[in-house]
Amino acid sequence: MAVKLPIYMDNHATTPVDPRVVEAMLPYFTEKFGNAASRNHSFGWAGEEAVENARAQVALLIGATPKEIIFTSGATESDNLMIKGVAEMYREKGNHIITQAIEHKAVLDTCKRLEKYGYEVTYLPVQRDGRVDPEDVRKAITPKTILITIMYANNEIGIINPMTEIGKIAKEHGIIFAVDGVQAVGKIPVDVQKDNIDLLAISGHKIYGPKGVGALYVRRRNPRVQLSAIIDGGGHERGMRSGTLNVTGIIGLGKACEIAQQEMPEESKRMRALRDRLRAGLEAKLDEVYINGSIEHRLPNNLNMSFAYVEGESLLMGINDVAVSSGSACTSATLEPSYVLKALGVGEDLAHTSIRFGLGRFNTEEEVDYVTDKMVQVVTKLRELSPLYEMAKEGIDISKMKWQTA
Amino acid sequence: MAYSDKVVDHYNNPRNVGSLSKEDPNVGTGLVGAPECGDVMKLQMKINPDTKIIEEAKFKTFGCGSAIASSSLATEWVKGRTVEEALSIKNTDIVRELSLPPVKIHCSVLAEDAIKAAIGDWKKKHGVEVPVAEKASH
Numbered sequence: 230m231a232v233k234l235p236i237y238m239d240n241h242a243t244t245p246v247d248p249r250v251v252e253a254m255l256p257y258f259t260e261k262f263g264n265a266a267s268r269n270h271s272f273g274w275a276g277e278e279a280v281e282n283a284r285a286q287v288a289l290l291i292g293a294t295p296k297e298i299i300f301t302s303g304a305t306e307s308d309n310l311m312i313k314g315v316a317e318m319y320r321e322k323g324n325h326i327i328t329q330a331i332e333h334k335a336v337l338d339t340c341k342r343l344e345k346y347g348y349e350v351t352y353l354p355v356q357r358d359g360r361v362d363p364e365d366v367r368k369a370i371t372p373k374t375i376l377i378t379i380m381y382a383n384n385e386i387g388i389i390n391p392m393t394e395i396g397k398i399a400k401e402h403g404i405i406f407a408v409d410g411v412q413a414v415g416k417i418p419v420d421v422q423k424d425n426i427d428l429l430a431i432s433g434h435k436i437y438g439p440k441g442v443g444a445l446y447v448r449r450r451n452p453r454v455q456l457s458a459i460i461d462g463g464g465h466e467r468g469m470r471s472g473t474l475n476v477t478g479i480i481g482l483g484k485a486c487e488i489a490q491q492e493m494p495e496e497s498k499r500m501r502a503l504r505d506r507l508r509a510g511l512e513a514k515l516d517e518v519y520i521n522g523s524i525e526h527r528l529p530n531n532l533n534m535s536f537a538y539v540e541g542e543s544l545l546m547g548i549n550d551v552a553v554s555s556g557s558a559c560t561s562a563t564l565e566p567s568y569v570l571k572a573l574g575v576g577e578d579l580a581h582t583s584i585r586f587g588l589g590r591f592n593t594e595e596e597v598d599y600v601t602d603k604m605v606q607v608v609t610k611l612r613e614l615s616p617l618y619e620m621a622k623e624g625i626d627i628s629k630m631k632w633q634t635a
Numbered sequence: 636m637a638y639s640d641k642v643v644d645h646y647n648n649p650r651n652v653g654s655l656s657k658e659d660p661n662v663g664t665g666l667v668g669a670p671e672c673g674d675v676m677k678l679q680m681k682i683n684p685d686t687k688i689i690e691e692a693k694f695k696t697f698g699c700g701s702a703i704a705s706s707s708l709a710t711e712w713v714k715g716r717t718v719e720e721a722l723s724i725k726n727t728d729i730v731r732e733l734s735l736p737p738v739k740i741h742c743s744v745l746a747e748d749a750i751k752a753a754i755g756d757w758k759k760k761h762g763v764e765v766p767v768a769e770k771a772s773h
Contacts, residue, residue, distance in 0.1 A: 540673055542699035546638065546646055557673060557699075566673065578670035614652055614703065616677035616695040617670060632669030 232599045234550040240435075240530060240589030241384050241412060242554060246481065247437035247590070253484040254439070257477045265474045266465060276476045283483025290486040291410075291429060292420040293446050299466040300479050303443040304411045307430035308335040310445055310470065311407040314456030315376045315428070316343050319405070323373035329353040329361050330572040332380050336409055340378075349373070358523035359386050359573050363394035370398075376405050381413035381429075385556065385569040385585055386522030387531025389413065396425030405454055411435055415489035416528055417497065421446055427454045433478060437590060438485030442478030445470075496590060501529035503588050503597050508532055510601035515608055517621075521556075521575055521583060530588040535570075535579040536604075538618035539611040544584060547607030551600050556583035578617075578627070638700055639734035645704035650711050653693040655679040663757025665749040674698035674742065676706045678749035680713060680721075682757050687718045694749075701739040705729050705746035718754055 237245070257279060265280045267273025284295040301307045316326065328340055330352050340350045351369045356362055361379055370377075377399045382389045392408070399406035407428035413419050414429070415436035421429055429446035433439050447469065448454045462471030489496075511518055517537040533556075536544065541557030556567030557580070566580035575583070586600070612618040617627055638646070654677075655662045662681050668674040675698065681691035692710035696703045708729055713721040729735070729743035 538697060540698050540702075542673075543646070543703060546643075546700040576671070577673075581670070581673040614649060614695055615697045616666065616675055617697045619654065619677075619695060627670060632671075632675075 241587035286483035304432035305335040307445040311428040317457035319375040323375040325373040359388035378407040380409040387528035392424040400425040433482040439481040532586040642704040645707040663753040665752030702742040
């Protein structure tokens with residue numbers, strides 16, 4: 230069977246909206262367009278009711294109660310709010326924050342900004358497999374520590390951090406535990422009670438919901454977490470996030486969470502099977518390919534591989550009917566190779582050769598096979614073109630050569 | 636990023652891919668760039684010692700599409716030219732020909748460096764003094 234091109238396999242960047250989600254949203258653009266904050270007419274009530282339903286759907290997915298969910302414009306805002314909100318609220322208690330090297334920029338850059346305002350931030354290194362060592366977290370705690378913020382799963386390499394262990398350490402020390410859950414929520418079971426998570430950032434568009442909507446879980450009991458708002462105004466979302474609610478977006482996020490909850494057991498199995506098929510196919514036909522990050526503790530839909538001696542952007546160019554992404558410098562705005570791979574200790578030469586495959590709900594076996602064949606074909610062609618591959622085959626150790634660097 | 640048609644053409648049909656014998660006294664080899672920078676070009680030329688004409692040129696490149704295209708174009712341009720003519724090729728000529736965007740200018744610089752390095756290597760083999768670090772202007 231011929232596959233339909235182009236193939237989308239970049240589901241860590243974004244996902245298509247599930248048609249069932251679109252269907253749930255549609256009436257709220259036209260007929261039921263009310264402002265959820267309008268308390269005195271039926272248009273407002275309809276909006277409010279739908280928002281409260283969505284709140285319950287999000288809460289259910291992560292083991293929270295509806296009142297603990299507030300809606301935002303997306304996970305970047307949620308990350309900003311949870312970190313800045315805690316930093317300001319608990320300033321009297323301390324000024325130290327613990328995070329780690331391969332967080333998303335929404336967390337890292339927020340922490341960097343706080344450093345300018347007198348906060349101290351510890352950026353923990355990660356282990357070779359990309360995961361944080363919980364003991365490192367424990368050792369970094371000082372009497373001034375007010376926040377530990379560690380991502381659930383990484384967006385580039387898909388590794389899953391030891392959340393239960395880290396949550397336990399945070400709890401023991403009475404420190405707030407804030408988690409960027411963007412890649413994990415909806416893909417693997419996430420339970421804020423089990424992992425002692427106090428704040429959890431969620432995105433709509435990574436889980437087949439719409440862009441421009443996200444949520445933040447804010448623990449209300451044991452302990453009750455308070456946040457300073459970063460957006461002031463009409464006092465929506467219990468004062469933590471002012472601004473008229475994005476009713477359609479919120480309904481979409483809620484529906485996406487409901488679907489994820491119901492289909493996760495089956496879907497995660499299917500993702501894993503597709504990912505393993507892709508990996509096996511590539512490893513069977515290509516030598517010198519390396520998986521970046523832990524295999525065992527990994528999202529079922531992620532594969533991040535380095536294809537030695539072949540630069541990532543040229544690889545993407547060769548598979549231009551397949552949408553994936555690369556850790557190569559040439560594909561980033563900064564001309565630096567992936568800071569995530571660098572933190573893992575992946576050599577810069579191999580970082581330039583990495584490709585991230587993000588499988589999703591709508592990918593098929595046929596697509597995986599097409600991508601495998603295409604990758605093999607292009608890598609083989611580019612290796613024929615690569616002076617490094619030639620040198621390696623001649624037995625020259627590239628890492629020991631003296632290169633003329635700019 | 637959108638690539639120009641010429642970059643795509645060189646990427647899909649790279650000219651003069653391959654290697655010449657480094658041991659051949661008439662072959663000059665230029666190896667420039669570094670793996671950790673994401674670009675390595677190897678450019679080789681077989682030069683007639685009497686006429687100083689570049690009779691053969693081969694390349695291999697590790698790098699993005701623009702780097703591959705720049706080196707592929709360089710082999711096309713130097714073939715059949717004299718050493719002096721080849722040395723007059725500027726990176727800006729490559730930028731213009733391939734319509735490279737600003738972020739890809741370093742690819743053209745590397746190609747110019749590769750031409751100079753290959754000719755420098757050939758000259759060294761023939762006992763011609765080469766001024767050190769002849770580098771392309773950025």
